[in-house]
Amino acid sequence: MSSGAMYAAHFGLKQRPFTLLPDPEFLFWSPQHRRAYSVLEIGILSRAPITLVTGEIGSGKTTLLRQLLNRMEEELTVGLISNATGGRGELIRWALNAFGIEVPEDHADYVDLYQALVDFMVHEYAEGRRVILIIDEAQNLSAESLEELRMLTNVNSNKDELFQLILVGQPELHDLVLQPQLRQLAQRVAASFHLGAMNEAGVRDYIRHRLRIAGGDGEEITADAVHRIFDSTDGIPRLINQLCDLSMMYAWTDDEEFVSAETVDAVLEDGVFFGAQLLGGAQKEKQA
Template sequence: MYLEFYGLREFPFGLTPDTGFFFADESRRGALETLRFALETGEGFIKISGEVGTGKTTLCRYFLQDLGPEYISAYILNPQLEPRELLQAVAQELSLKLDQRLGSHRALQAINTALLQHAEAGHRVLLLIDEAQALPTESLEAVRLLSNLETEKRKLLQIILFGQPELDTRLDQPEIRQLKQRIAFSYALRPMTLAETAAYIEHRLRLAGYRGGNLLQPGALKLLHRASRGIPRLINLLSHKALLAAYGRGLRQVSRRELLQALNDTPQAHAVGFWRRLTAF
């Protein structure tokens, strides 16, 4: 592969969420500030939304790593769970051993007892649900019930929902309007600008060990930004394929030609009518 050719220690454009490569552009920095402020105020519900590939999972994991020792976290990665399964998953994340046959009401009681114990010990507990737009309606109601757990002074559990824009549509459903009303803070991740895309690419290359000059020619960078629409996952995918193409030709820089080759091999980067405009660019 191209690692040795470009002087890299590791692949700079992997698709797996890697907090070691986290890049705090204006939008992702704003999301972090929103999350931190929400924690300080002790509000019960926070929502972070963004299109597919905008880095929600990486942001979530980076945020978790940044928490102080006073925080206990429960992280639900696969939310396609019925209410009883969801409560069981939350209990498991909190190191509670519950009978799998236990109903939702009893599971909620056990979670409440554990949260009270954490509060007495000075701990603050977070529940983070990734891909929250996939939660069944009944499970969203179970999440709302979890948010009811509180003392006279504060919430026992703060809940952070990470989801695609479809989550907002779900929350507009009349049967779960009470949950939407409880969201105190929300933030929508946006795609990167051209300048942010350039800084993002340089950031990842430097972390991977690259010490040369600009690896992408200006025309290639502009094409990459237009084709990826500033979405980090697509930037990674196209950059990796373009580097492979440049390496195959023995080139030290990626040109527009290699980006076009990467685009030809990446159907998910093609919007309706967009490919024709790109090839004429």
């Protein structure tokens, strides 16, 4: 039995409540997450050419995307790209792969690749389906790649657009889209939202929610401990998960019934919570 499973049993839980894997079962609908999800849905329903959602690392963007993918309607053909990189033409290959379109590797130049993707969009439209490409971690794309995507949003049939684009990434994606050379792309962004960190009340509700989903009563982590966790994570879900997971493990090894503020302090003092160092570095960068 793993240590995670053992500490879960210690607290009477059926599973670990604070893993780092995006899991729609644990999705916590904070006011900000609800708004971000609404923007994604509105972008799809309104046939927005481009929808843009940004957020800090670990703010829950990927979990929202998984929830969105689970609820997609049948008349939508959806492709997902994560962590795409590369220069001209390579993003088209990423898109073709996301939709399962096979193109001969040898002899296919950029025009052939582009036309294969356009032909696919036209075919899906003729079958009554809209094509949506979702790009996660889109801040890694170059301005040239983003311009390629913008040109795809120009493909249409009569008054109907055949292709919608959803860009999701870290805050620098917003700045990238606003660069002068991407002015035409920015003008096609019909809906955008920035997913920020949670406040202390949100962190408290988030922690209780995950504990209850895991089979607990939500009180396994005390109010004082929640306050320490909020102060040490800046309200970022991924960091909250890390610190809560470590704190529950510490409480289990000490045979404590609850995670107390002293438990969280022990984790922080031992330096095993790497997120504290990440936040410290980010704060120094802002000050500089």
